[in-house]
Amino acid sequence: MPAARNRLDPALLDPAVLPTSDLADLLAAVCDVESVSGHETALADAVEAVLRDQPHLEVHRDGDAVVARTHLGLDRRVVLAGHLDTVPLTDPPNLPTRCEGTGDDRVLWGRGTVDMKAGLTVFLALAVELGRPGSEPTTDVTYVFYDHEEVEATKSGLGRLVRNSPELLAGDFAVLGEPTSAGIEGGCNGTIRVDVRTHGRAAHSARAWRGENAIHAAAPVLARLAAYEPAEVEVDGLVYREGVNAVGIAGGIAGNVIPDACTVTVNYRFAPSRSEADAEAHLRELFDGFEVVVTDSSPGARPGLDDPLAAQFAAAVLARTGGAPRPKYGWTDVARFAALGVPAVNFAPGDPLLAHADDERVPVRELALCRDALRSWLCGA
């Protein structure tokens, strides 16, 4: 076991106070162990140390990912999963965290408070609490804390666990700690990127008639994008908004040369009822007559709210927060669980629109709200 470089103060994890604490101090401590993608080791060490202190958990470490599981012999298993890393700090740095306000109106500011150390903190508190006498869950629980979510997919710590030890991720249902303002956000849209390329013939711009302008040839591509009407697609009772957008355009060699190539990079966010192949076919039809090259593609995930465990979860959350399930628009790791056959939803404190924002901040009251909703569901009524 690697030495912990930043232990979390055991007083914050005291099982005597944890179940009724508002978790603000614990969240501040977790955030203040800076863990920008690629620098997760200190936080992974601290989390591992906490989990190894719990006699009811079996702990595994893989790189900077930590997995802890109860083995209560129950017939169902729920996975609570979240990433340890954050996007880079602002300049000047938005760490250490700072708390504003008083009482129930306190707000904790700083990198990671929303995406997604709030969810992580809730899961960590439940990992310590559930399994002790008087707090027995009615399902077994697997806690997954992983690295490299905020960077290219090939580095994903969750992807690495899928490759190395998929059995550690097995379960009947998963909750991912991406911010949802303590509501349930189900599934996620898929995403595909293509390059739409036009070609021409270079010439000196003083004799343009000897060339063919590839940027002018892209006019219909932009016209089709500008005229595109994105669909709204209902999947398992949730309505997903799609979108087809140019996210980049590039063409031109020099200020006196007719360009012989232009590339429009297009990102299509597609409802989880469509496959990646469907999405590609849709783009090829939209850009009929143009060269279309797929550069990146990830499937969506259906919300899975028809699953009985999911329905119980939704009821438990609804009872605490009053919030009905909504669709998740951004791609999240629920898609990786869906690919493993584990239905998954996003549920955690924090406004998703503040993820990665310079003014990232979370209302403290959402922490206990989420913990209490999860405990209520996991301990079954």
Add this chain to the structure above:
Amino acid sequence: MPAARNRLDPALLDPAVLPTSDLADLLAAVCDVESVSGHETALADAVEAVLRDQPHLEVHRDGDAVVARTHLGLDRRVVLAGHLDTVPLTDPPNLPTRCEGTGDDRVLWGRGTVDMKAGLTVFLALAVELGRPGSEPTTDVTYVFYDHEEVEATKSGLGRLVRNSPELLAGDFAVLGEPTSAGIEGGCNGTIRVDVRTHGRAAHSARAWRGENAIHAAAPVLARLAAYEPAEVEVDGLVYREGVNAVGIAGGIAGNVIPDACTVTVNYRFAPSRSEADAEAHLRELFDGFEVVVTDSSPGARPGLDDPLAAQFAAAVLARTGGAPRPKYGWTDVARFAALGVPAVNFAPGDPLLAHADDERVPVRELALCRDALRSWLCGA
């Protein structure tokens, strides 16, 4: 006087053979003194040494520009001007030059053979020849050889002479040695570059409806460019083809961000009957409703063929080559002479479409043809 690093073999400049030589060996020698922009000193030194050897010339040096003038007391003065520099060599290098073919069909290959050491060589030969007994011109002649033509306008050696010693450039008519296949190309189009900018609002591409796509907003800009019908404009009897072209386009921040800005760089080549202000107004009208920022602008030059000296020149060339004057499309330094009040045309060996080309090459016979036409005109019938 700086030491010559690459003297031109005096045998090539022997006044006894020069007037009837085909100039191929002299052109090869001039080309083989490599003079990519910024490295003109060796060639400037060699040219200066040749000119200082001629008792009928008064020589001035300014940086790597050399000016030589006859002072025969004649009532008219003609300027023969050409740049010393070339664009970079190819890889592998297209120097030293090589000669293919035999007799009148010889072709000299290599960097600078077209743009524009062929014209330079003709002017250099005339500088040695004209003014000697038996070869007296009927007008005084100024020879201008200058640096830094193939790079940004601010570095232009001719521009520097205009600032430092405009009196050295005075004359009644100028011939610029840009390649014209031994025909007369009059005046030149003007050129203006603008950035047409669109603006939007950034957002995550998973929630595109929260943003405004600046690349989509550029669709009408490309549509107007694609539909644009360039004009043909007659000026002083020559027809100039215009053109409005995108030469660059850029937009996009990242693959998952709705772009908040897009810039289309547009180059308008306009007939010399239009002013720069006319050209700008034309573009502002074409892109009405969009932000238009002028980034670069140079006026054109009327062909000036209504000037009596020009008419005599055209007749002398016509008698030798059979070619009628044509418009010059690319911007050349005739515009600088026009701005000084000196009508100017382009006239020299070499196909202008091979300027800067990897396979740059000149038919040797055009060298003597151009020399003989110029001599015939300058020595008056």
